[in-house]
Each structure stands twice: as C-alpha cells, then as structure tokens.
Amino acid sequence: xxxxxxxxxxxxxxxxxxxxxxxxxxxxxxxxxxxxxxxxxxxxxxxxxxxxxxxxxxxxxxxxxxxxxxxxxxxxxxxxxxxxxxxxxxxxxxxxxxxxxxxxxxxxxxxxxxxxxxxxxxxxxxxxxxxxxxxxxxxxxxxxxxxxxxxxxxxxxxxxxxxxxxxxxxxxxxxxxxxxxxxxxxxxxxxxxxxxxxxxxxxxxxxxxxxxxxxxxxxxxxxxxxxxxxxxxxxxxxxxxxxxxxxxxxxxxxxxxxxxxxxxxxxxxxxxxxxxxxxxxxxxxxxxxxxxxxxxxxxxxxxxxxxxxxxxxxxxxxxxxxxxxxxxxxxxxxxxxxxxxxxxxxxxxxxxxxxxxxxxxxxxxxxxxxxxxxxxxx
Ligand SMILES: *Cc1c(COP(=O)(O)O)cnc(C)c1O
Numbered sequence: 001x002x003x004x005x006x007x008x009x010x011x012x013x014x015x016x017x018x019x020x021x022x023x024x025x026x027x028x029x030x031x032x033x034x035x036x037x038x039x040x041x042x043x044x045x046x047x048x049x050x051x052x053x054x055x056x057x058x059x060x061x062x063x064x065x066x067x068x069x070x071x072x073x074x075x076x077x078x079x080x081x082x083x084x085x086x087x088x089x090x091x092x093x094x095x096x097x098x099x100x101x102x103x104x105x106x107x108x109x110x111x112x113x114x115x116x117x118x119x120x121x122x123x124x125x126x127x128x129x130x131x132x133x134x135x136x137x138x139x140x141x142x143x144x145x146x147x148x149x150x151x152x153x154x155x156x157x158x159x160x161x162x163x164x165x166x167x168x169x170x171x172x173x174x175x176x177x178x179x180x181x182x183x184x185x186x187x188x189x190x191x192x193x194x195x196x197x198x199x200x201x202x203x204x205x206x207x208x209x210x211x212x213x214x215x216x217x218x219x220x221x222x223x224x225x226x227x228x229x230x231x232x233x234x235x236x237x238x239x240x241x242x243x244x245x246x247x248x249x250x251x252x253x254x255x256x257x258x259x260x261x262x263x264x265x266x267x268x269x270x271x272x273x274x275x276x277x278x279x280x281x282x283x284x285x286x287x288x289x290x291x292x293x294x295x296x297x298x299x300x301x302x303x304x305x306x307x308x309x310x311x312x313x314x315x316x317x318x319x320x321x322x323x324x325x326x327x328x329x330x331x332x333x334x335x336x337x338x339x340x341x342x343x344x345x346x347x348x349x350x351x352x353x354x355x356x357x358x359x360x361x362x363x364x365x366x367x368x369x370x371x372x373x374x375x376x377x378x
Contacts (some may be wrong), residue, residue, distance in 0.1 A: 001061075003062065003176075003177060003246055004246035004247075006058070006061045006062055007058070007062060007242050007243055007244075007245045007246055008243050010057060010058045010060075010061035010062070011053070011054040011055070011056070011057025011058040011060075011061065012054050012058065012239070022240075023050070023051055023054040023236065023239060024050075024051065025051055025232045025233055025236045026045075026049055026050045026051045026232050027232050027233065028045060028049075028232075029044070029045045030043070030044055030045065031043060031044070031045075045229075045232075046224060046227050046229055047224045049229075049232050049235070051232040051235045051236050051239070052070050052229065052230060052232065052235040054235070054239060055068075055070050055207075055230075055235045055236075055238055055239050055242075056068035056069055056070050056207070058239060058242055059176075059191070059193070059197065059207045059209055059242070060209050062176040062177075062242070062245070063171070063176045063180055063181075063182055063189050063209040064176075064180050064182055064183055065182050065189065065209035065210055065211050066210070066211045066212075066213070066216070067209065067210055067211075067213070067216035067220075068207060068208070068209045069207065069208045069209075069216070069219055069220060069223050070193070070205065070206070070207050070229070070230050070235060070238075071205065071206035071207065071208070071223065071228050071229065071230065072204070072205065072206070072228045072229055072230050072231075072234075073192070073194070073204045073205060073206050073228070074100075074172065074190070074191065074192025074193070074194060074195075074204075074205070074206035075100055075104065075192075075206065076206050076226075076228030077190050077191070077192075077206030077207055077208050077228075078101060078104060078190060078206070079104070079226065079228065080208060080219050080222045080223055080226070080228070081137070081168050081188060081190060081208065081219070082104070082109055082114070082137075083222045083226070084136075084137070084166070084218060084219070084222075085109070085114050085136055085137060086114075086136075087112055087113040087114065088113055088114075088134060089114050089134055089135075089136040089137070090114070090115050090116075090117070090132045090134045090135045090136065091105065091109070091114055091115070091116040091117075091135070091136070091137050091138075091139060092116070092117055092118075092119065092127065092130055092131060092132075092135050092137070092138045092139070092165075093105065093116055093117070093118050093119070093138070093139040093140075094118065094119055094121075094122075094139070094140050094141055094142070094144060094151050095118035095119060095120045095121070095350060096121070096141070096144035096145065096146075096147050096149055096350060096352075097118075097139075097141050097144070097145065098141060098145050098170065098172075098192075098338070099334075099338045099339040099340065099341045099342055100338075100341070101139075101141070101170070102339075102341060102342055103341040107341075116139075117130060117132075120350075121144075121149050122151075123152065123155070124152060124155035124156045124158065124159050127156050127159055128159045131159075131163060131165070135163070135165055136165060136166065137165065137166050137167075137168060138156060138159075138160050138165055138166070138167045138168070139168050139170070140153065140156060140167070140168070140169045140170065140186075141169070141170040141172075141173070142169065142173075142174075142179075142289075143173050143174065143275055143282075143286075143294065143296065145173060145296075145334075145338070145358075146273075146296075146298045146332075146334045146338070146339065146352065146356065146358040147273055147298060147350070147351055147352065147356075148173075148273045148274060148275055148280075148296060148297075148298055149281070149282055150275060150282035150285045150286055150289065152285055152289065153167075153169055153181050153184040153185065153186055153289060154184040154185055154289070157184060157185025157186055158185065160185075160187075161185065166187045166188065166215075167185070167186045167187050167188070168186065168187065168188040168189075168190055169181035169186040169188070169189055169190065170190045170191075170192075171189045171190065171191055172190070172191050172192045172195050172196070172325070173195075173196075173294060173296055173324075174290055174294050175191075175195075175196035175197060175245060175249055175294075175325075176189075176245075177196075177245055177246055177249040177291075177292070178249060178253075178290045178291050178292040178293070178294055179289060179290045179291070182209065182210070182211055184289065187210060187211075187212065187215065188208055188209070188210050188215070188219075189208065189209045189210070190206070190207070190208055191206060191207045191208075191209075192205075192206055193205035193206055193207050193238050194206070194323065194325070195323065195324050195325030195326075196245065196248070196249065196252075196295075196324075196325035197238065197241065197242060197245065197325075198237065198238045198241040198242070198325075199241045199242075199244070199245065199248050199325060199326060199327060200237075200241050200326055200327060201323065201326035201327075201328065202237060203230075203234045203237045203238055203241070204234070205230050205234055205235075205238050248327065248363055249292070249294075249295070250292075251363040252294070252295030252361055252362070252363060253276075253292045253293060253294060253295055254366070255295065255329075255361045255362070255363065255364070255366045255369060256274065256276070256293070256294065256295045256296065256297050256361040257274075257276050257293070258366045258369075258370065259297055259359065259361055259366070259369055259370065259373065260272055260274035260276060260277055260297045261277075262370050262373065262374075263297065263299050263373070264277065264279075266373075266377060267302075268301060268302050268303070268377045269299050269300070269301065269302065269377070270299075270300040270301065270302045270355070271299060271300040272297065272298075272299045273297070273298040273299065274293065274296075274297045274298075275290070275293045275294070276292075276293030276294075295325070295360065295361045295362075296324060296358065296359070296360060296361070297358075297359045297361060298334075298356060298357065298358045298359070299356070299357055299359070300353065300355050300356050300357075301355045301356075301357060302355075303355060304354075304355070305354045305355065307355070308333060308354065308355055308357065311331075311357070311376050311377065312331055312333065312357075312376075314375065314376040315331055315372060315373075315376045316372055316375075316376075317329060317364060317368050317369060317371075317372035318330060318331040318359070318369070318372055318373070318376070319331070320332070320333075322337045322338055323360070324358075324360035325360060326360070326362065327362050327363050327364075328362045328364070329359065329360060329361055329362035329364060329369055330359070330360040330362070331357055331358070331359055331360075332357070332358045332359075332360070333356075333357060333358075334352055334356055334357075334358050335347060335352060335353065335354050335356065338358075339352055
C-alpha cells in the first residue's frame, strides 16, 4: 500500500461486533477474562488498549517499521528510549535540538550518570570522532530545530552500526510523509505526535517505531513498567488526524515554499532558513534524504528584541505560540519559548539569537499568510 492509503487503513478494520468503520474509543481500564490465563489479548489498559493498538500499527506502517508504541507525550517516548541506557553510558547527540530534549539530557539523565556530548552541525566523520568507548546511543533530530540544518541519517547509521550503537532519529519535523529514517538505517524513529501526525493542535502524544523485535520487546516492557501511555480518546483523535496527513503535508510544504521565497526578498529580513531554498547549506542532502522540505521556516529579523515583540503582536493570521505542525500557522520566538531552557551563551553560539523567529506554516490560503506577514513586518 502507498502512504496515503496506509494513513487511512493501516491498523484499522471495521469493528467485528458492530461493523463500525471507525475504530471505537475503548474507554476502559480493564477487560473481562474468561478463565485463568485466558483472555482476548487485553488484560489491563496500561498494558494494552485496542484503540491505542490501532494507532501504534498505523504509525508503524507509515514509517515502514514492524512495531509501534504510543506514549502520552513526545517526552514520554523519549524517556522510554533513554531507559535503555545505564549509569556510566554516554549519549552522543546533534547540537541543534528541541529544548525539552536538551533539558532531559542535561537536567535529568546527567543525574543518573548518563553524560551527553553534542556534535555541532557535523558530518558522519565528526560523529565517529566524538564516539567514546561507552557510547551506547546516537540521537539525531533532522531537520534540526529551530535552525533547520540537516544531518545525514544514512552516513551516521553506518557509523553507529559499525560500533554496535543504537541510532534514534526524532522525525517530528518531517513526519513520515517526507522522511523515513528506518529506511535510511535508523534503529528507532521518535515522534511527538502532538505535531504533524495529529496535526490539529488538540492532543499531546508521542510514538516510537522500530523494526527489531528484541528492541520492541524492551521498549514495550518499559512502556508498561513506567506507564506513560495515551488515553484511548487521545489515541482516537490522533488516528483521526493521521487520515489527512498526506494531504496536509503537501499543503504545509506548498505554503512554506511560498512564505520562504517571500521572506527571502523582504528588506526587513536578515536571513531565511528553509531546506527547500537552493541557498540552504544542506539543500542537496535534503533532496537526497527527504521527499519534500516540510512546513517549517525560520528567519532572522533585522533589528532588536523589541522589533520582534512588535512583529508578533501585529500578527493576525499567525498566532504567537509554541508548538508546530497544526493546520493553523504559528509564529514562535525560540529564545524565549521552546529553547529558553538552553543557557543564553550556548544558545547564541548556536546561532539561536534573540531576533530568530520560527514559523510553523499552516494550511490556510497562502495569500492570507503573505498579507499577514507583510503587514506585520511593515
Ligand atoms: C514537541 C517536540 C518534542 C516533545 O514532544 P511533546 O509531545 O511536547 O512531549 C520532541 N521533539 C520535537 C522535535 C518536538 O518538536
């Protein structure tokens, strides 16, 4: 099956009891068992729920994986991956990361004696050089957040596997529609399903997808042991959102290209970051690794923090808010919002300055988006 068909049908079958074509919301905490050790595959809803299973199977199919696991948030999915590490292990990560991921590495994992070091916009050789004898996991986010640099998944997977290290890729920014890391050699794909996968800004959720059964069993064990699972209604909403993922991603991208070109020409804009622009340093890699450039555009405004404040207050169609990947357009100020947990000196060194703005381009009419930006920049 092709992507758009899987988005609608994978993991979902008409309900055998009633014929309902939509997966029911199994709002239950437990399941009747017929005798000792005899049940229908479900015992207790932290361990398993049919609505959640449908979601897990659907996301797994979209990522070309064999197994999916759904979580209560992207961070809960991250925690499940990190639970595979032990005290004394080393984690190697790309440096331009979701702020909450950085906070988890530095303020939580460090206390458990798991040290993280960061590779700055590097090649696979830079990753290989940064390995330590105790490196157990490589963590990539690509395109990175918020500077939209790319990391070569295939090349780094090759390095990771040579050293028997697990490679996890946070695929939240591309969604499986534009990029499938398992096909490029990653061991685990991670999503904040809060973003493009659900796509309607009404659920917090996360997911992991993998091919290896042993790895699945280990992560499934942790999911049940720690219990960071989504409720059935959130699983159902996310499944409903996924049905239009292909349509939405196409429109997000079309609008993002138009907005990026508009910003590139604008006198008040210092710099535009969008992998679809030929001037983007990773444009060639983006063409190779992704089947499209996505819906996120960042730019540097000419001026000061107070000009940034004026701009976000003037926006009418764009809403000034954290998060991304929903049908509505958002503008976010990473330095004070999503990335405020990164110390200022580290932030500035990474190019994440006070005048950087990140746009999540929605699926509104692109003419309205340009008019709004024009008046806000004016
Ligand atoms: C939002 C986000 C997360 C965290 O997900 P939550 O659902 O908010 O817990 C992780 N990675 C990326 C890239 C994100 O954008």
